[in-house]
Amino acid sequence: MKTQRLHLKAPDNWVNDPNGFIYYKGYYHLFYQYFPYGPRWGTMHWGHAVSRDLVTWEHRDLALYPTMREDQNGCFSGSAVEKDGKLYLIYTGVRYEVVNPEDPHTCLDDQFESAQLMISSEDGFHFDNENGKKVIIPPITDPAIGDRTHTRDPKVWKSGDHWYLVLGSTVGEKYGEVLFYRSDDLHTWTYVDKAFKGPEYGWMWECPDYFETKGGKVLILSAMGFLKNGEKEKNQSICFHVEFDQSSCRIEIPDVYQFLDCGLDLYAPQTTLDAEGRRILSAWVRMPKVTDEGWIGMFCTPRVVEVRDGHIFFPMHPNVRAAYSQEIPAGSQRAKDGYLVSLDLEDGEELDVGGFVIRREGDRICTDRSAVFPSFPGAHLRSETPALKGGCHLDVVVDKDLVEVFVNEGECVISNAVYGLEDKIGCSGEGKKMTMHIFSAQR
Numbered sequence: 001m002k003t004q005r006l007h008l009k010a011p012d013n014w015v016n017d018p019n020g021f022i023y024y025k026g027y028y029h030l031f032y033q034y035f036p037y038g039p040r041w042g043t044m045h046w047g048h049a050v051s052r053d054l055v056t057w058e059h060r061d062l063a064l065y066p067t068m069r070e071d072q073n074g075c076f077s078g079s080a081v082e083k084d085g086k087l088y089l090i091y092t093g094v095r096y097e098v099v100n101p102e103d104p105h106t107c108l109d110d111q112f113e114s115a116q117l118m119i120s121s122e123d124g125f126h127f128d129n130e131n132g133k134k135v136i137i138p139p140i141t142d143p144a145i146g147d148r149t150h151t152r153d154p155k156v157w158k159s160g161d162h163w164y165l166v167l168g169s170t171v172g173e174k175y176g177e178v179l180f181y182r183s184d185d186l187h188t189w190t191y192v193d194k195a196f197k198g199p200e201y202g203w204m205w206e207c208p209d210y211f212e213t214k215g216g217k218v219l220i221l222s223a224m225g226f227l228k229n230g231e232k233e234k235n236q237s238i239c240f241h242v243e244f245d246q247s248s249c250r251i252e253i254p255d256v257y258q259f260l261d262c263g264l265d266l267y268a269p270q271t272t273l274d275a276e277g278r279r280i281l282s283a284w285v286r287m288p289k290v291t292d293e294g295w296i297g298m299f300c301t302p303r304v305v306e307v308r309d310g311h312i313f314f315p316m317h318p319n320v321r322a323a324y325s326q327e328i329p330a331g332s333q334r335a336k337d338g339y340l341v342s343l344d345l346e347d348g349e350e351l352d353v354g355g356f357v358i359r360r361e362g363d364r365i366c367t368d369r370s371a372v373f374p375s376f377p378g379a380h381l382r383s384e385t386p387a388l389k390g391g392c393h394l395d396v397v398v399d400k401d402l403v404e405v406f407v408n409e410g411e412c413v414i415s416n417a418v419y420g421l422e423d424k425i426g427c428s429g430e431g432k433k434m435t436m437h438i439f440s441a442q443r
């Protein structure tokens with residue numbers, strides 16, 4: 001089985017969203033949207049990777065694939081929970097009403113129907129897709145509650161004696177909404193409440209995730225057609241520090257939001273609890289073109305999510321930080337698993353990691369990947385953080401396909417896919433002599 005260290009990437013072909021992220025019976029399980037027949041999006045299956053420590057990952061056999069009418073054209077995103085020692089995967093099945101004659105792996109004009117499905121496993125590794133073991137939960141029969149096409153990505157959690165489920169949906173393809181359900185047994189679900197904000201927050205909300213973490217309650221959404229400054233942006237993951245009443249599922253979503261990440265590649269994140277009870281997050285890193293090795297799509301390194309003074313922080317997971325254990329001299333050969341650079345940046349100073357440029361401009365950090373990314377119309381080459389609250393410490397995780405810049409211990413993160421980074425690091429600036437520490441993760 002293929003093993004990857006620190007950076008989990010498609011084993012081959014295509015991946016998108018992380019699914020069913022859970023710590024179960026001593027393993028972190030990260031399932032993912034996977035098309036096994038080519039490096040492009042198509043009929044969705046669930047791939048599967050496991051890790052003991054969130055650092056070394058092993059790709060395992062396919063977990064889910066289409067076997068029934070409701071998921072005949074794909075097993076879309078969903079989540080995992082443990083109940084009575086079993087692992088349950090809850091996901092969206094899709095069935096095309098009009099198949100695209102040019103490509104049987106897609107449909108025409110969003111003509112498909114969604115259903116929410118569930119399957120269980122005794123050990124987290126074996127899923128019986130074939131023998132009628134997939135069950136349908138909660139069926140959307142009332143168009144006043146949910147859109148029969150665009151209602152998907154169930155995220156389930158337990159609180160007290162009840163199970164809760166949030167689904168992403170749309171109101172007439174005009175604005176996104178989330179639907180909350182409750183259950184006593186994971187099988188029978190009752191619709192409880194819904195919430196929406198309006199068209200400026202995107203026309204469809206995918207992959208919703210609600211949770212309580214250290215410091216507060218958080219709602220994460222992946223908004224399709226998110227509008228920023230009146231200009232249509234591509235799909236964007238955003239998060240809110242919310243108020244949520246568990247018994248009524250009444251949620252107050254403020255107008256103030258944060259981007260999940262200040263780069264433009266992270267999408268469809270999912271959180272779970274780690275072995276120590278921290279709220280942790282994985283997300284899909286979108287890529288515009290297939291790598292020379294023939295795969296496309298990867299995941300960010302696991303992050304912690306916590307709220308401090310109303311701001312949502314995404315610090316690097318301590319296991320990831322600890323993996324970069326060996327300090328190496330600045331001029332030496334970089335390690336094959338990538339490296340971590342730590343430094344403080346003053347205004348006007350710049351760090352260049354193999355052609356990827358990180359620069360401090362006043363109280364913001366700006367990045368530029370034009371030298372290490374394909375240029376095409378609409379390509380996002382530059383990113384910037386909002387104004388930082390004070391100081392500017394950077395921990396930059398560098399891999400040949402991905403650079404993640406953690407600013408001030410997760411006050412914000414800028415993640416960008418890159419292609420063909422060079423093996424050199426440089427820094428320049430007016431200020432005092434910059435001191436950087438470089439760490440490799442070689443064992």
Ligand code: FRU
Nearest residue numbers: 017033044076077206207268
């Ligand atoms: C988000 C998403 C989900 C859907 C899945 C299909 O990237 O569109 O809403 O379940 O991908 O692959």
